Amino acid sequence: MNQDKTYDIVIYGGTAAGIAAAVQARKMGKSAVVIEPGRRIGGLTSGGLGDTDVGMKEAVGGLSMEFYRRVARKYTQEEACWLFEPKVALEVLQDWVTEYGIEVVYGERLDLADGVTKQGDTIVSIRMESGSIFKGSMFIDAGYEGDLMGKAGVSYFVGRESNAQYGETLNGIRPGNELPGGIDPYVVKGVPSSGLLDRVLPHRGGDIGDGDDKLQAYNFRMCLTNNPDNRVDIEKPEGYNEADYEILFRAIEQGQDSRFFKLNRVTPDKTDSNNNSGISTDYNGMNHGYAEADYQMREQMWEAHRIYQQGYVWTIQNHPRVPEEIRAVYRPWGLPLDEFTESGHWTAQLYIRESRRMIGDYVVTEHDVRLENPVPDSVGMGSFAMDSHHTQYYVNEDGHVSTEGGFYIRLAAPYPISYRALVPKRKECANLLVPVCVSATHAAYGSIRMEPVFMILGQSAAAAAVLALEADGVVQNVKADELQAILVQEHQVLYTDI
Template identity: 85%
Template sequence: MNKEKQYDIVIYGGTAAGIVAAVQAKIMGKSAVVIEQGRRIGGLTSGGLGDTDVGMKQAIGGLSLEFYRRVARKYSQDGACWLFEPKIALEVLQDWVVENNIEVVYGERLELKDGVTKQGSKIISIRMESGNVYRGKVFIDATYEGDLLAKAGVSYFVGRESNSQYGETLNGIRPGNELPGGIDPYVIKGVPSSGLLARVNSHPGGNIGDGDAKLQAYNFRMCLTDNPDNRLEIEKPVGYNEADYEILFRAIEQGQRSRFFKLNRVTPDKTDSNNNSGISTDYNGMNHNYAEADYRTREQIWEAHRIYQQGYVWTIQNHPRVPEEIRAAYKPWSLPLDEFIESDHWTPQLYVRESRRMIGDYVVTEHDVRLENRVPDSVGMGSFAMDSHHTQYYVNKDGHVSTEGGFYIKLTAPYPISYRAIVPKQTECTNLIVPVCVSSTHAAYGSIRMEPVFMILGQSAAAAAALALDADGIVQNVKYEQLHSILVQENQVLYADV
């Protein structure tokens, strides 16, 4: 069945950013479709990230703030609620879809070989693996991976720039150990000829501050419960590989007794459980080819992460090499029977913390985040810490296992994000806007990559798309004064109060 449909705005990616973009498109009287690769909208917002990476609340406005207010109303609370269950986030997003009569297409993926049809620098249509074709006047890539921007011929970067490229301090290779000292890196302790442990590299791959193609680690944000009436125990997964947990065992032997994974409660009996130390739920080093991979390879990476993480929790709760007091502390936590019912109570959304990042005419850097640059065309603000998870394990100069790549630098104030960071170079594409895989360095993206910010940028992207449609159709030609006026009217926060 080959359908061909025409829309004002085609939104690829049913993330929270994509849904918000569709709401704003409807507010401005434009026809829109949201194309979701999977079976669930919301991305990480409905996928387990219920402990919102807020940053500074005063920087969050517009539909992004409205989302958190709607969550609060679901819990009969006043104001905004930043802690919530995945099922509640999904309800809020589904309410928006119904109220605004948004067309959402599920289970459709962009054909990666030749799925984007362009005339010159303009996208005419995109074709899915199913053969269905979606024609649009403006396109928004709201995915975490950036497949549409890549296949449309837009420049992008994967990995970490060198510090020298943009005069930064946090980019590139960053040794720094979040493991207990003294962890032997060899399969047989003290015997180099036995080989290195799984996932441990012999060196970091370069000097401090050098760039590379590696990505910070992924994991799943687990929603866990200790309510005995709502629990499904996490079992040892098929494919469990004990060798994958040797760093864990040795960290415990070297004295680690806590921080195996977070148990941040979002309700009295549910958590948002995230990585919490150098050996935790992040599958360090096993996602480096994800950004450029085909769907089959990405599915294999997803499955490897699931097996690792379920196996990790099972190990913490049950393995004889884990001391009884640690096992007992984590044992009550299980999967909630009332979450992710359609996917065996495990979130379908891998935490793709970073994938492709567009290279536009404006690249957001540490200097923007530190308020060292004047940004005259803000479309929203970031305010979370500059935050990167670990990228790899390696053998440090002491001959022990070390983490590499992590940083967490808190900010003193929010910073504006330039409109030019969400549009490509005009020579490359004139009718695409990118609110998630924005034009940014790895260091700056460590702060931008938060769900409230993606929603903010999704709303601004759709407003800009609507203005482009009312003018010459070229997103780079949108008059900022007009865009600013609409965004202020929609309660976006564009600059900090001076």
């Protein structure tokens, strides 16, 4: 590593947002490096999420729309393609890297102990665990975890704000249950002294609308195939714990006979398989603490999620407590031999739906998403439903197992996202932009946190970084009208008439 080299823009995180940022930087004539802690670029976009959470297509523009059009061309289609295989998404992103001469560094993780060097309010360089140092004039944190942002001394929040804090209705602890009624919570049914089932808490932890530090559930977006010539079975994993599936067995006993996981086709014989009910591929309750965890603890959580989810699929396909008619529906599906060849055909990308969220001078709230606030400095639009997965299992007032934390509220129209949500407070950091772990509440982030929006914001962040670079080096001083003029030229959608 050339430790004397200084880049115009250092991008930490090779997600789709990070690659879009690098493309925009190169289009504007600046040097950029993308530091990817793993071995594959694209994050969820190339990591199994092939059934795009697009919301309203009219709100997608710029490089984000260009990505989906390039995907379409790989399938010899005319219009933008929102359904695709992981390997095709990766190919499109790698095409960008080649075309724009983007430098990508793999396998380098930020030193979480003391990896950010600042002079006053300006980041000078970042150091990796390996000792490699990357110097830059501007920095973009495009990771799902917000590690660079968090370690740069920027304010952030983990968990769920109370409804009262911003006058919201969807935040904090949520009512509602997405399990069949009547599931007994005790190891021995009807015997409290036998203890609660694994992952079932005695109470939800507060009143409806109260805040807490818990995260909505993670899982893996599985790409599965039913093509026997391109399929390997998902075996019962080493470390399989049958007790982890007792809620599943009891849900089936109480009448659940479908929605165990999605089989959404992205091609005639491949899926993007996601969580689909209160007991599904989400490992509810087992990611709390992930945002602040060190790498070793995160790796343990990753492995626990893998064992649970592979074990869950094996259980649905094979376990005698699952009726044969259910097993028969899911048994034909396995891992494609032509996907994720570098990681045993199982995606390495855990679906980190939410981690840190920056607290800037402007916080996007439910009111912005509902178009109740004017946003004069839009740098892109969101349009997907406000969507949170479940946070935990607990014993409800009826004495049964209940989920908690989920919501899904469709929107009537797209909403603009303020530039100020991408930048920290001025006193905290002057040369950092954050297009993924943006300044937003849990409720609003439930809509923002979609891959098309991350690419939109990644592109806009890079354009702003270039403007700051060519002015006084302060991202908070970028003039909205100048930034918007560039973004319009780049076909970014900033407002719609929908």
